[in-house]
Amino acid sequence: MRKKAALVLAAAMVVGMTAGCSGGGSTGKAAVNNADTAAENAGGAADTPAEEVSYEVTEPITITWWHALEEQYSDTVTEIVNDFNSSQDLITVEAEYVGSYSDVNEALVAAHAAGNGLPAITVANTPYVAEYGAGGLTEDLTPYIEASGYDIEDFGDGMVAAAQYDGKQVSLPFLISTQILFYNKDMVDAEGITLPSTWDEMDAFMEAATVKAADGSTERYATIIPGWDQWYFETFYLNQGVNIINEDQVTTDLDGETAVAIAGKLKEWCDNGYTYWTGTADDASSNMRSNFISGKALSVVHTTSLYNTYVDQCDFEIGMAWLPGGETKNQEIGGCVLLIPSKNDQATKNAAWQFMQYLCSKDVNMKWAEGTGYMPTRKSVLETEEGQAFLEQKPAFQAIFDNLDLINPRIQHSAWSQLSNIWKNAMAEMILENGDVQESMEQMSLEINDILSDS
Amino acid sequence: MKEKRMNPRKVSAVKDFICVVPVLIFLAIFTYYPIAELFRISFTDWNLLKDTWQYVGFKNWQWLFNGSGTRYLWNSLRVTVLYSIGELTVTIVGGMIFALIFNRMNKAFSAMRAIVFMPKYVAMSSAAVVFLWILNTDTGILNYLLSLVGISAVDWLGDRNTALISVLMLTGWRCIGYGMMVYLSAMMGISADYYEAASLDGASSFQKFVSITLPMLSPTTLFLFVTTFISSMKVFQSVDILTQGGPYRSTEVFVYNIYRYAMVDFRMDRAATVAIFFFVLLLLVTVATMKISNGRITYDS
Numbered sequence: 001m002r003k004k005a006a007l008v009l010a011a012a013m014v015v016g017m018t019a020g021c022s023g024g025g026s027t028g029k030a031a032v033n034n035a036d037t038a039a040e041n042a043g044g045a046a047d048t049p050a051e052e053v054s055y056e057v058t059e060p061i062t063i064t065w066w067h068a069l070e071e072q073y074s075d076t077v078t079e080i081v082n083d084f085n086s087s088q089d090l091i092t093v094e095a096e097y098v099g100s101y102s103d104v105n106e107a108l109v110a111a112h113a114a115g116n117g118l119p120a121i122t123v124a125n126t127p128y129v130a131e132y133g134a135g136g137l138t139e140d141l142t143p144y145i146e147a148s149g150y151d152i153e154d155f156g157d158g159m160v161a162a163a164q165y166d167g168k169q170v171s172l173p174f175l176i177s178t179q180i181l182f183y184n185k186d187m188v189d190a191e192g193i194t195l196p197s198t199w200d201e202m203d204a205f206m207e208a209a210t211v212k213a214a215d216g217s218t219e220r221y222a223t224i225i226p227g228w229d230q231w232y233f234e235t236f237y238l239n240q241g242v243n244i245i246n247e248d249q250v251t252t253d254l255d256g257e258t259a260v261a262i263a264g265k266l267k268e269w270c271d272n273g274y275t276y277w278t279g280t281a282d283d284a285s286s287n288m289r290s291n292f293i294s295g296k297a298l299s300v301v302h303t304t305s306l307y308n309t310y311v312d313q314c315d316f317e318i319g320m321a322w323l324p325g326g327e328t329k330n331q332e333i334g335g336c337v338l339l340i341p342s343k344n345d346q347a348t349k350n351a352a353w354q355f356m357q358y359l360c361s362k363d364v365n366m367k368w369a370e371g372t373g374y375m376p377t378r379k380s381v382l383e384t385e386e387g388q389a390f391l392e393q394k395p396a397f398q399a400i401f402d403n404l405d406l407i408n409p410r411i412q413h414s415a416w417s418q419l420s421n422i423w424k425n426a427m428a429e430m431i432l433e434n435g436d437v438q439e440s441m442e443q444m445s446l447e448i449n450d451i452l453s454d455s
Numbered sequence: 456m457k458e459k460r461m462n463p464r465k466v467s468a469v470k471d472f473i474c475v476v477p478v479l480i481f482l483a484i485f486t487y488y489p490i491a492e493l494f495r496i497s498f499t500d501w502n503l504l505k506d507t508w509q510y511v512g513f514k515n516w517q518w519l520f521n522g523s524g525t526r527y528l529w530n531s532l533r534v535t536v537l538y539s540i541g542e543l544t545v546t547i548v549g550g551m552i553f554a555l556i557f558n559r560m561n562k563a564f565s566a567m568r569a570i571v572f573m574p575k576y577v578a579m580s581s582a583a584v585v586f587l588w589i590l591n592t593d594t595g596i597l598n599y600l601l602s603l604v605g606i607s608a609v610d611w612l613g614d615r616n617t618a619l620i621s622v623l624m625l626t627g628w629r630c631i632g633y634g635m636m637v638y639l640s641a642m643m644g645i646s647a648d649y650y651e652a653a654s655l656d657g658a659s660s661f662q663k664f665v666s667i668t669l670p671m672l673s674p675t676t677l678f679l680f681v682t683t684f685i686s687s688m689k690v691f692q693s694v695d696i697l698t699q700g701g702p703y704r705s706t707e708v709f710v711y712n713i714y715r716y717a718m719v720d721f722r723m724d725r726a727a728t729v730a731i732f733f734f735v736l737l738l739l740v741t742v743a744t745m746k747i748s749n750g751r752i753t754y755d756s
Contacts, residue, residue, distance in 0.1 A: 109721055113503045135504035280701075281613060414504070418720055429703045433615065450523035454500075454514075 053346065055147040061351045062092040063120035066108070068101050068336065072309060076371055084358050091351045101125035101336065105417065108341070112137045115343055121352040123174060123336040126162050127231075127420070130412035132339065133165025139340040141169045144353045154362070154378050162333045162409035171337035172360045175305065175374045178331045178400065178407050179232060181223070182292065182310055183299035185319035193298070196324040199236060202265070206274040209298045218273040221297040224288050225266070227278045227431070230424045231334055232301050236262055240326035245413050250453040254423070255445035264437045267430065277431040280424055289313075303334050304400060307373025320396040322403055330406050335374060366390075375400065418451045490734065496727035503721035515728040524725065528732070530704055531712040535688055537619060538626075538708055542687040545627040547679055550634015551672075555664075557635060558642055568639070572632035579629070583696035586625045587612075590697075615705035618698050622706055625693050634679060641675040642668065677748050684744065688737055709733050 069077050074097075081095045096119070098104045105128055111117040112135075124132065132138045145152055152160060152169065159173035183195060196205040209222035226232040237244060240262065243253040253259060269275045278284040289306075291297040293313050301323065302310075310318050323331060338359060340352045358364060362381065368374045369381075369390065375397075381387050382404060391397055400407075413419070426444035429435055497515050501508040518524045557568050574582065589597050590611040598608045611621040649667045658666070691710040694700060700707035700715060707715070713733065717726035 106718065109503055110718075131504055135502075136506050137504070279613075421719075425703065433703065447523045450518070454518070 053143070055144050055350050055353060057090050057347070057350045057354055059347065060090050060092075061347060062094060063348055063351045063355065065093050065095045065355065066098045066104055066119040066122035067095060068098060068104050068123055068125075070097075073372065076367065080359070080364055080367065084355060087358075088354075091354055093355050098122075101128075102417075108132075108137070112341060112343060118341040118343055120344055120348045121338060121340055121356055124171065124339055125336055126333050127410045127412075127416050129163060129171055129337060129339075129410075130165050130416060131414050133168065133170045134414040136342060138165075138170040139342045139344075139349055141172065141340070141353070144349075145169060148353070148357070150357060154380050155360075156377060156379060156382060156404065156407075158333060158405075158407050158409055159377055163337045165412065171339035172356060173333075173377050174338045174360060175335040175368055175372075176333055176377050177303045177305035177335040177374055178333060179235060179301060179323055180304045180399065181299055181301055181321040181323055182307075183319045183321060184292070184295065184314075185317040187295070187298055187316070188319065195299075195321045197322070199240060199262075199324050199326050202269075202324055206269050206272075210272075210274045212273065216273070218276075220295065221273075221275045221291065222269075223299040223301065224275055224278065224291060224297050225301045226285065226288060227424060227428050228280045228284045230420045230427070231332065233266070233427070234423075235323055235331055236266075236326075238332075239328045239330055244411055245419075245452060249413065250449065252419075252445050252448045252452065254448065255442045260438055260441045263427065263430065263441055266427070267437055270431050271434075277428060279428045279432055303373070304375060304397075305335060305373045307394070307396065308371065309373070318396060320399045322399050322406075328406075329403070330408050331403070332408055332410055413452070415451045419448050422447050422451070490731075493727045493731055493734075496724060497731050499724050501723040501727075503717075503723055508724075511724075515724050518725065519728050519732065524729075527704065527707070527712060528729065531707050531709050534619065534704075534706060535690075535708045538623065538690060538706075539684055539687040541619075541623040542626050542630060542690075543680065543683055545623070546630045546634040546683045547676060549627065549631045550638050550679070553631055553635035554638035554642060558639060568632075568635070572636055574629045575633050577629070579692040580696060582629060583625060583693050586621075586628075587697060590621050590624075612698050613702055615702050618702060618706045622690075622693050622697055625697065626687075626690075630683070634683075637675060637679055638672060641672050645671045680748075681741070681744055685737065685741060688740075 065081070067077065077095055081093050085092055098107055101124070104122060104124065108118075108122060108124070111119075129138075144150070152172075155173055156176075159176055160169070162176075163169065163171040163173050181195070187193070188195065193209050194201075194205065196202045206222045209220075210218060211220035213219050234244060237254070237259055240258050242256060242259045242262070245251075246253055266277075270277050278288050288297075288300055288302075289310075292300045292310070295316075299321075304320070307318070307320070322329065338356050340349050340356065344352070360377070362378050365377050366381065369376045370393065376382055376387065376390060381390065382401070387401065391401060410416075422444060426440055430437060430440035498510050498512060499508045500511045500514070519528055553571060557564055557571070589595050592598060592608055592610045592613065595611070597611070602608065609617060611617050645668065649671070650663055653663050653667060689710055690708050691714065694706050694708055694711050695714070698706040700711045709729075710733075713726050713729050716722045716729060
């Protein structure tokens with residue numbers, strides 16, 4: 001109750017300032033300095049498996065599932081939830097679309113601070129795992145996994161790691177994707193264009209694949225790299241040895257020579273008209289898609305999860321290519337995990353755990369994999385004949401199956417979402433407003449160092 | 456034996472005070488206590504993501520005045536002042552001009568006045584959404600109208616040079632009628648005797664405006680200036696819906712800046728620090744405005 005009051009007051013602080021009443025508003029009462037809760041959240045359960053906690057669902061219960069699956073996925077969502085509800089008598093799941101991943105993040109953190117209004121189970125974009133784990137927002141699933149003998153070994157190793165914080169299984173991999181270069185296979189084959197496999201080959205590719213009109217304006221971009229989420233361009237830095245967060249955990253290498261050179265290249269290609277920077281506006285993604293679909297771009301960097309969407313909308317054949325690498329050719333896990341907020345009561349958590357097992361099961365996972373571009377998460381699919389059958393349906397996924405070991409968990413840091421905001425905004429401002437590359441990257445790094453050391 | 460009688464004046468003062476107490480309690484709980492709390496939070500490291508917090512001394516203040524927060528503090532101060540100047544100009548100059556135009560007391564003008572004043576009744580959030588459509592780069596009516604006279608499409612909300620102007624368009628549309636109404640009612644209050652006397656002395660209408668109307672309206676102008684200035688410093692809704700502070704923080708006014716720290720970064724400590732600074736600033740500005748303008752106002756007495 002006190003915490004609820006705290007959040008209301010905190011909101012009053014902002015609302016008071018904004019609603020136009022005089023005096024400058026109020027404040028929030030800080031979350032009570034509650035060391036007990038923190039200790040409990042920090043994994044008391046994991047350390048004391050002997051304690052008599054039942055993970056069984058014994059009474060009828062209705063639980064809420066928050067997700068971020070837009071319109072195009074709604075049929076699948078309804079089907080899966082209905083299947084689960086009719087498969088047993090006790091648990092009724094209500095699915096609720098909350099918005100984008102960052103909307104889910106904001107709603108979840110606010111509900112956690114308030115201590116009520118929490119969903120029984122929710123999706124979370126992979127980079128938030130560390131933040132939530134560090135903040136004690138997530139339930140440690142280890143005792144649940146042990147109690148129900150759940151086979152977690154069958155998930156791909158990188159996926160399991162991406163769902164952990166500090167060695168604890170605080171979530172399970174749900175809808176997993178990775179970055180990929182979608183290309184217009186018809187054009188590439190017809191023009192004999194060689195796709196770049198390393199960053200050094202990018203210059204030649206960008207020039208060769210761009211089509212310019214007589215007046216110098218661009219008729220077809222070689223590629224488009226999204227700027228609304230740093231996830232899409234961060235591997236270019238990582239694979240050339242840039243430490244986005246240094247080993248000391250409090251500084252960044254993004255103002256180093258290599259990083260500045262990469263940012264300079266990205267800007268140069270935009271300035272030359274080989275590509276354009278999408279910026280961070282809401283319509284940036286749909287603009288990029290329509291450029292690709294209409295043939296105004298030969299290729300785009302995007303998430304594999306949109307494979308089916310592209311196939312449906314394009315009247316040409318879609319190819320998928322691994323992103324150009326540097327010293328390494330690593331990529332990162334995207335998509336979302338499932339987690340159970342720690343402040344729920346045990347009965348809700350138990351019901352959520354049942355539903356989570358179902359959502360992450362092989363059958364449900366394959367439904368997503370076949371109907372969308374999310375990846376199969378199970379070794380028993382990836383490494384067996386089932387995987388081969390899947391590839392026959394979706395041959396473009398060969399690029400991913402060839403490189404499964406190179407898909408890594410995300411960088412984990414409790415200030416990651418702040419860092420990524422600063423980074424993508426700085427890139428947009430530098431490229432679109434023609435800023436000085438060196439200066440922009442230095443200023444940006446100052447800010448990033450500040451939030452890293454103060455998180 | 457002591458007389459229990461009290462000075463009747465004192466009795467009445469106590470009575471008066473008792474009547475005010477409920478309001479004072481209300482204010483204490485919902486205004487003064489939260490402000491004190493805000494001050495306290497600014498010395499903590501309260502992050503909404505974490506269950507615990509500690510006192511960290513002046514760390515947040517250092518961050519604000521001599522750290523990575525400084526740049527954005529000055530940026531939002533600059534944006535807020537620019538916005539305030541815009542809103543003040545529209546409300547005072549625009550309102551005065553409209554008041555002069557619509558200062559005819561017949562049915563037609565009364566209807567037109569109602570139309571000009573109407574936007575003030577429209578909820579800001581709905582108005583802002585409509586302006587999102589009007590200002591849309593590809594499908595907005597404003598760019599369509601501009602295209603008819605041969606001006607190429609402007610990315611009103613996406614260009615840092617026009618974003619603040621776009622927000623001000625919405626403000627102007629909403630506020631000009633309010634300024635007009637306030638001035639009109641004040642103009643009604645100016646005694647016709649002054650104008651008659653001036654006419655007898657052969658003053659032109661412009662002279663009458665400068666020497667009679669303008670000075671007689673100065674209390675109204677002060678009132679409008681102070682109220683509009685303070686409310687414009689606290690603008691939020693229109694910015695939130697139209698631009699979310701962007702592009703590149705070019706419309707990030709003070710309150711939006713606070714909102715961003717609190718609700719996007721979840722840094723309540725930083726939000727509290729900026730909010731306290733803003734509170735003190737607003738207080739100083741208000742006091743200063745009142746002080747300076749005292750004695751420079753012509754009251755009709």
